[in-house]
Amino acid sequence: MANNNRLLLSQASKALQDLKYEIAGELGITPPADGYWGFVSSFENGSIGGSITRKLVAYAQQKLAEGSTEIE
Template sequence: MAQNNNSSNDLVVRQASGALDQMKYEIAQELGISFPQDGYAGNLTSYENGSIGGFITKRLVTIAEQQLAGQAGQTGQFR
């Protein structure tokens, strides 16, 4: 995410910033969207930015579900 991001969505884990940036570029590439390497997405349409954000959310939810399923299998919790 761009360093000059004025978003109120602060990261809970600041160290995740690089991984989220990488995910953003990977998802944009998968969707066929040319995301600028400087991180400025102002030239993209709201549809394109929304698509990238939506797919990031879907992927993060999938990762969290997999981790919870793994924890539940190991500890017998969450049943």
């Protein structure tokens, strides 16, 4: 199956990784020291992914409410 999850900005990859670690900390999930998330349960990974999605949607809604079409 093809991976169509391409990032439009190369800087987005680093920002998403930082957000993942920040949210994991907020949820009380200890991020793996080696960066490999394969040993983290699917429930925990799903919680992190869901939180990332909620934060990104809230950010986009805020920007739209402000009348901004630019995303920083």
